[in-house]
Amino acid sequence: MLIGKVIGNVVATRKHVSHENQKILYVQILNLDGSGRSNPILALDAVDAGVGDRVLVTQEGWSAMTSVGKPFSPIDMAVVGVIDSVELAP
Numbered sequence: 001m002l003i004g005k006v007i008g009n010v011v012a013t014r015k016h017v018s019h020e021n022q023k024i025l026y027v028q029i030l031n032l033d034g035s036g037r038s039n040p041i042l043a044l045d046a047v048d049a050g051v052g053d054r055v056l057v058t059q060e061g062w063s064a065m066t067s068v069g070k071p072f073s074p075i076d077m078a079v080v081g082v083i084d085s086v087e088l089a090p
Contacts, residue, residue, distance in 0.1 A: 002057040003083065004029045006049050010042055018073030025049060025079055027057060032088060043077040044068045056081035 008026035012019075023045040029037045041057070046067040049055050057079055058064050064078035065071050 054083040
C-alpha cells in the first residue's frame with residue numbers, strides 16, 4: 001500500500017474492455033512527510049476520489065483487480081481509499 005495525492009484525471013478514448021466506465025487517476029506517490037516520491041502513476045479509482053485527495057493506493061494486481069470489481073483484468077494499481085488524516089507515532 002502506498003500513500004498518494006490525486007493530481008489529475010486521465011481521459012482515454014480507447015482502452016481495454018474491462019476498463020470501460022472506470023475512472024483513471026493520475027497519482028503522485030508521497031513520502032510520509034508529504035513530499036513527492038518517484039514519478040506519478042496511473043491507477044483505477046475504486047472510491048470516487050478526486051483531484052487534491054490524499055489516497056491509499058494498492059500496487060498488487062489481485063487487490064487492484066478485485067477492488068474495482070474486475071477480477072482477471074489487466075490492472076496493477078488502484079485507488080482503494082481516501083485518507084482523512086495520517087498520524088505518526090513518536
